[in-house]
Amino acid sequence: MIANANQLTEVERLAKRAERERAARKEAERQLEEKSSQLFESHEQLKHAFAQVRESADRTRAILESMPNGVFVTARDNTILDVNAMACQKFGLTTSSAIGRLLAEFLPFIENLSASKKEELFSSHLPYVSTARTKDNVEIPCEITATRIDADQVVWMVRDISARVEAEMRQRKLEAELQQSQKFESLGTMAGGIAHELNTPIQFVTDNTRFLQKAFTDLVAAVQDLKVCVTPDVAKRVVDKFDLEYLDAEVPQAITQSIDGLERIAEIVLAIKRFSHPASATKEANDLNQIIHTTVLVTKNQWKYVAELNLELAPNLPPIMSNAGELTQVILNLIVNATHAIEDRKYAGKLGKIVISTHAIENGVECRIQDNGSGIEPANLKRIFDLFFTTKTPGRGTGQGLALAHSIICNSHGGNIDVESQLGEGSTFILRLPLDGTGASWQSK
Ligand SMILES: Nc1ncnc2c1ncn2[C@@H]1O[C@H](COP(=O)(O)OP(=O)(O)O)[C@@H](O)[C@H]1O
Ligand SMILES: [Mg+2]
Incomplete structure (x- = not known):
């Protein structure tokens, strides 16, 4: 009986223990569930925050890339940390080739900027006008502003002007x-x-x-x-x-x-x-040969001690609608230039030679002014028509003659002006003028 009673107590104890353990397991399961749901929530929050950060970074990048100006971000020592698309395009770079290089390679002026000037540039936000240099050494006039975004980084905006x-x-x-x-x-x-x-x-x-x-x-x-x-x-x-x-x-x-x-x-x-x-602003039918005769006569003093001047003018040249005053200026400038070029060649005591010839071309006339003077340096050939380009000393040249001639022949008369030159041999300037004074008959062809 006692044994039976003892057996019962043992069973009860075991049953109670099982009950306790079940309860404890349940509690553990509940806690686990709670924790995992908390974890899930934090994970969701983190995911959201991360998405927001990414969105903001994407927006910042998009703003940077859409800027019409070149942007460089540099470190304290002026090494490039980042660039935008416009900077890459203007300077012939890729992001990876730009990062790590010194900004002074592209904005040489910053090397010569004193500390105070640099500080002024950072604080004033006023554009600084200077010349930027691309990867291929092409110079571009630019306006540059610089802003410090923290103690270590500077944003440079470069505007091509x-x-x-x-x-x-x-x-x-x-x-x-x-x-x-x-x-x-x-x-x-x-x-x-x-x-x-x-x-x-x-x-x-x-x-x-x-x-x-x-x-x-x-x-x-x-x-x-x-x-x-x-x-x-x-x-x-x-x-x-x-x-x-x-x-x-x-x-x-x-x-x-x-x-x-x-x-x-x-x-x-x-x-x-x-x-x-x-x-007069209006054009009239003029004989180019007559204009040349007149100009040669009034400039005789300029050339007669330097060169002999021969005319090879085509008889029966058709008249051209033109402004005689303007064409006179062109011929005058070309004769003076030819004279100077012959002086520069320094013929020992001998006269140089200028030949002015005309002949008819289709719907127009052509005039050639040829000299056996110094000729033109090949590097200067494409610059001689630029306003203020001169290789002469002040007083002898102003660099305006050919720019004016170009404007008169091409803009006012619809013609064209060319040059053929051999250094040390001489030059020939070739004017072609349309009969109608506008060049419309040439363009319509
Ligand atoms: N016939 C020529 N022979 C050689 N060089 C010339 C001739 N004509 C023009 N040039 C060159 O072109 C430059 C520009 O000519 P131009 O516009 O008339 O200005 P400028 O005569 O005042 O220098 C000259 O300085 C000279 O170097
Ligand atoms: Mg001149």
Whole structure:
């Protein structure tokens, strides 16, 4: 019985223990479930936060990449930490090739920036204008701003301002052209006025000289007649006293030379009058050969001690719709340049040679101005038409002649201007002008 009772107690104890253990397991399971649901929640929160961070980083990157300016992020020692697409495009880089390089490679000015200037750049946010240099050493005018984003990093914004610089250059060119043409215009007006005033005195001096020529011939005849009225002794005395034989030989020659000189003066005055005809915006039918003749005559003093100038002008050249004043300026500039080039070649005591030729081309005329002067350095060939490009000393050259010629031939007349040159041999400038004064007949072809 006792054994039975003991057996029961043992069973109960075991049952209780099993119950306790079941309860404990349940509690553990509950706690585990709670923990795992907490873990799941934290994981979800973390995932969300991570997505937000990524979204924000993506947005920042997208903003950076969409910037129309080049952006560089640098470390304290100016090594590049990051670049945007525009910086890569402008500087010929890829992100990986840019990172780790020094920014001074691309913005050389920062090497020479004093600490205070650098600080001013960081704090003022004002753009600094300088020249940036691409990977291939092409220089670009730029506006640069720099901002410190923390103690160690700086963001550099680089804006390409070449278009603006070019527009400013064009504006300066236009202004210079205007100034130049105004100068020519006033010079032309003045020369025209002087030529006009000279016309009348030249006329009467010529008339009087012709009268004296005739009068002297009459006087000589009268003296011959009178000679027979006196004795040969008296005649000889008078002839000797006044050296009449000498006068008879020399005076007609002096008068003829004076008349020749006066005719040349009259011709020059006429050329100046033509040369300085008031500048007009309108075009007229002009004979290019005539314009060349006039210009050669009025510039004779420039070239005659330096070169002989030959004209090979096509007869029956068709007239071209043009502004004669402007074309005169072009020919004048080209003759002066040819003269300078011959001076530069320094022929020992010998004259150089300038040849101006014309001939008809389809719907137009061509004029070639050839010299055997110094020629043009190949490197300068594409720059000679740039405004203010000159290889001459100040006073001798201003670098405006060819820019003006280019503008007159190409812009105002729809033609074109070319150059062929051999260094040390000479140069030929080739002008082609359309008959219609606009070049429309050329473009429509
Ligand atoms: N016929 C030529 N021969 C050699 N070089 C020339 C000739 N014409 C022009 N050049 C070159 O082109 C440059 C620009 O000419 P231009 O515009 O007329 O300016 P400038 O004569 O005032 O220098 C000259 O400085 C010279 O170097
Ligand atoms: Mg010149």
